[in-house]
């Protein structure tokens with residue numbers, strides 16, 4: 001049996017021996033009292049890195065986004081957000097369910113942007129009738145797509161002009177930064193800081209491509225993070241000797257950012273191999289996420305394809321479209337096996 005190539009998500013990575021070692025050695029305290037030195041070090045580091053006054057360690061990206069929306073908005077307010085955004089579609093409607101904050105979803109352009117005219121039109125007029133538009137929430141990368149920085153700049157300027165705060169769901173911010181850093185001649189961390197600098201608050205995940213077992217961080221002004229800290233407590237997200245997880249995140253920031261370029265290269269190799277196959281449409285990836293669709297005679301055989309791949313120890317995700325996500329636990333030499341398994345199905 002071949003070793004499993006698990007391309008379902010970049011959340012599937014195992015902590016490396018060096019990361020486990022850093023976790024084992026981390027000094028710990030009770031973060032409920034603000035006394036975990038490793039958590040405090042991580043929060044200080046992330047805030048400084050991304051150019052914010054403060055940061056807060058969070059158990060998940062979902063809770064980071066929820067605390068952010070609830071810290072920006074009150075009951076009866078609304079946030080403007082993309083139809084495909086994680087904090088609209090994939091987080092159980094938490095802002096509406098727990099905070100009485102209504103989403104105003106907007107369609108995306110093909111490249112992942114939501115149009116500026118659409119954002120301006122969606123802002124509600126003052127008066128007795130409408131919810132109060134309070135926040136613009138963007139996501140970068142979105143489905144692996146990097147939103148161009150001039151767009152982020154213009155969208156955040158528009159938001160400021162309309163009196164909206166801005167939040168970035170940057171679960172994969174470092175993938176976007178690595179992609180852009182190459183062409184700009186900047187370091188990935190410097191580019192991450194530039195992207196983050198457009199927003200009032202930013203959430204990043206350590207549990208995706210950065211390879212930590214858990215954890216996210218929310219960044220913002222000191223006053224904003226103080227509100228988020230209260231909300232985290234209310235939502236049951238305040239943990240204790242959680243420096244054991246923060247140590248993994250610190251390790252990931254020090255060692256796993258630049259290597260995201262390898263994941264992006266592997267996605268390119270997969271694209272190069274798969275795009276040549278008849279009956280398969282493959283979107284060119286910008287970062288580590290690849291979307292595919294069966295076309296022609298095979299169009300309705302997605303479940304059979306997923307089955308076929310799984311029998312050959314290639315695991316992919318196919319809830320709506322087929323999705324392949326590269327990450328640090330997928331060897332670069334796997335590309336040939338993956339492409340071969342697809343070819344075998346399409347040739348049959």
Ligand SMILES: *Cc1c(COP(=O)(O)O)cnc(C)c1O
Nearest residue numbers: 060061062063086139169171205
């Ligand atoms: C994974 C993800 C999150 C948060 O996920 P958790 O599983 O709650 O950590 C948020 N936004 C985006 C874009 C994500 O990909």
